[in-house]
Amino acid sequence: MARSALLGSSLAKKYWMALTGLFLCIFLIAHLAGNLQLLDMSPEGQLKFNEYARFMTTFPPVKVVSYLLYASILFHAFDGFLLTIQNRKARPVKYAYEKPGANSDWYARQMALLGTLILVFLVIHMKHFWYEMHFGDLPMTVDKDGAPLKDLYTVVAAAFTQLWYVALYVVMMGVLAFHLLHGFASSFQSLGLNHPRYTPIIKNVGVFFAVIVPIFFALIPVWMFINA
Amino acid sequence: MGNMKLNLKIWRQKGPNDKGQMVTYPVNNVSEDMSFLEMLDVLNDDLVRKGEDPIAFDHDCREGICGSCSLFINGEAHGPGRLITTCQLHMRKFKDGDTIHVEPWRAEAFPVIKDLATDRGAFDRIQAAGGFVSVNTSGNLVDGNAVPIPKDDADKAFDAATCIGCGACVATCVNSSAMLFVAAKVSQFALLPQGRPEAKRRVQAMVEQMDKEGFGNCSNTGACEVECPKGISLEHIARMNREYLAASVTKE
Numbered sequence: 440m441a442r443s444a445l446l447g448s449s450l451a452k453k454y455w456m457a458l459t460g461l462f463l464c465i466f467l468i469a470h471l472a473g474n475l476q477l478l479d480m481s482p483e484g485q486l487k488f489n490e491y492a493r494f495m496t497t498f499p500p501v502k503v504v505s506y507l508l509y510a511s512i513l514f515h516a517f518d519g520f521l522l523t524i525q526n527r528k529a530r531p532v533k534y535a536y537e538k539p540g541a542n543s544d545w546y547a548r549q550m551a552l553l554g555t556l557i558l559v560f561l562v563i564h565m566k567h568f569w570y571e572m573h574f575g576d577l578p579m580t581v582d583k584d585g586a587p588l589k590d591l592y593t594v595v596a597a598a599f600t601q602l603w604y605v606a607l608y609v610v611m612m613g614v615l616a617f618h619l620l621h622g623f624a625s626s627f628q629s630l631g632l633n634h635p636r637y638t639p640i641i642k643n644v645g646v647f648f649a650v651i652v653p654i655f656f657a658l659i660p661v662w663m664f665i666n667a
Numbered sequence: 668m669g670n671m672k673l674n675l676k677i678w679r680q681k682g683p684n685d686k687g688q689m690v691t692y693p694v695n696n697v698s699e700d701m702s703f704l705e706m707l708d709v710l711n712d713d714l715v716r717k718g719e720d721p722i723a724f725d726h727d728c729r730e731g732i733c734g735s736c737s738l739f740i741n742g743e744a745h746g747p748g749r750l751i752t753t754c755q756l757h758m759r760k761f762k763d764g765d766t767i768h769v770e771p772w773r774a775e776a777f778p779v780i781k782d783l784a785t786d787r788g789a790f791d792r793i794q795a796a797g798g799f800v801s802v803n804t805s806g807n808l809v810d811g812n813a814v815p816i817p818k819d820d821a822d823k824a825f826d827a828a829t830c831i832g833c834g835a836c837v838a839t840c841v842n843s844s845a846m847l848f849v850a851a852k853v854s855q856f857a858l859l860p861q862g863r864p865e866a867k868r869r870v871q872a873m874v875e876q877m878d879k880e881g882f883g884n885c886s887n888t889g890a891c892e893v894e895c896p897k898g899i900s901l902e903h904i905a906r907m908n909r910e911y912l913a914a915s916v917t918k919e
């Protein structure tokens with residue numbers, strides 16, 4: 440029964456999907472909390488954000504968590520890819536006439552498509568901000584003590600003066616919203632947590648999370664564009 | 668005889684290796700009181716009289732308890748309507764002049780034998796892998812009622828045991844996943860004290876067999892629960908998920 444250990448089986452793949460997905464949900468909250476500082480566009484606000492960015496890229500415990508995060512994203516995408524391949528193989532001949540909307544939500548059936556879009560977005564997003572912060576040639580400013588400080592704020596603000604870039608962010612947050620609309624509650628079910636008393640609460644929290652988090656993320660580029 | 672006229676588009680496939688195709692059949696004189704299978708009987712009667720090969724489809728009890736009848740009708744397993752099998756689907760659900768698409772269950776694990784009949788032996792093999800309780804048959808049986816069982820658990824185990832193994836859950840799932848069926852068969856024992864001694868081994872063996880048969884993975888879309896003629900709940904899938912998790916983690 441080697442295959443049914445916590446690695447190869449269909450259920451094991453779903454446990455990892457759910458665990459990495461939930462970890463990414465927690466990350467979203469932390470990331471959002473940091474990003475909301477961008478709404479304060481005053482010089483003090485800019486300084487605070489840049490110091491925060493330095494802290495997030497240099498403080499060792501945060502670095503450890505960030506490696507865990509990169510691994511989670513990669514594994515979530517890889518595992519999702521494996522699951523999707525198997526799911527496709529499980530129905531070699533398609534139905535000629537289908538009415539899937541009669542019994543399930545389109546976004547629940549399109550998790551792989553939504554996830555792939557998120558992955559493409561992540562690559563663009565990380566190239567522009569994460570890569571620049573880590574390896575790029577950033578404009579410099581000074582912190583409170585007069586020491587040199589990478590001016591990520593200016594990079595972000597410049598990016599969000601472009602309408603197409605703002606539009607991309609807003610649309611992609613819509614994609615994330617649908618991924619979470621199914622994904623949040625689904626992960627509890629995958630882990631075996633279904634109870635008549637708690638599942639309705641989990642579902643409501645999931646809807647709230649899936650709507651609120653992407654809205655606040657999308658608000659930032661829109662706000663910076665309007666106030667540029 | 669009734670007066671509905673229908674336009675049927677039915678999957679015809681001579682055998683397992685034939686490519687198969689949708690074929691159009693007009694049917695007249697359909698009564699709204701007929702079941703869907705009786706309507707197919709009328710069509711088959713016509714075909715036989717004309718010397719054509721009748722359409723093969725599975726059926727047995729014709730009262731919603733055996734799980735034999737299948738058919739993907741107008742894009743839904745067992746057609747429109749909830750908590751029914753195809754033998755319990757009546758022609759009053761359709762209108763005069765309707766076009767109705769009829770296809771077999773589609774899954775790698777349910778190969779077509781002929782026309783609309785599929786081989787659902789994969790379910791039997793999953794069941795044989797662990798879906799039973801090893802009972803002492805030496806003559807000193809324990810009275811089942813001697814073991815106290817909470818009423819709620821007994822009810823849930825019974826709900827799970829109402830699964831008729833029809834395969835609508837697989838047919839309806841975008842991933843052709845068999846999770847609802849397997850979960851029902853795991854739960855009907857997992858909930859009862861008599862099922863506990865073999866619980867870990869059972870869930871592992873049944874999931875392993877399920878994967879071997881080539882069913883897809885569960886995305887929790889919930890389509891199976893909606894189309895299941897017996898209303899088997901997704902709660903059972905969650906129970907199987909935690910049974911399997913616990914069994915895998917504690918396995919020696």
Ligand code: HEM
Nearest residue numbers: 457460463464516519550551554555558622625626629886
């Ligand atoms: C911040 C980003 C993301 C978050 C918060 C997230 C979250 C989740 C959650 C909670 C689930 C539910 C797991 C379950 O059903 O047990 C899920 C499912 C899924 N995710 Fe993501 N995800 C993200 C990014 C991605 C990416 C980048 C991909 C792929 C390229 C992806 C592909 C999938 C797929 C295919 C599923 C469905 C798995 C299934 O139905 O079996 N996700 N995601």
Ligand code: SF4
Nearest residue numbers: 830831833834836895
């Ligand atoms: S769970 Fe429901 S749909 Fe699936 S085989 Fe059992 S009775 Fe049929």
Ligand code: FES
Nearest residue numbers: 727729734736754
């Ligand atoms: S023929 Fe037995 S359930 Fe339909």
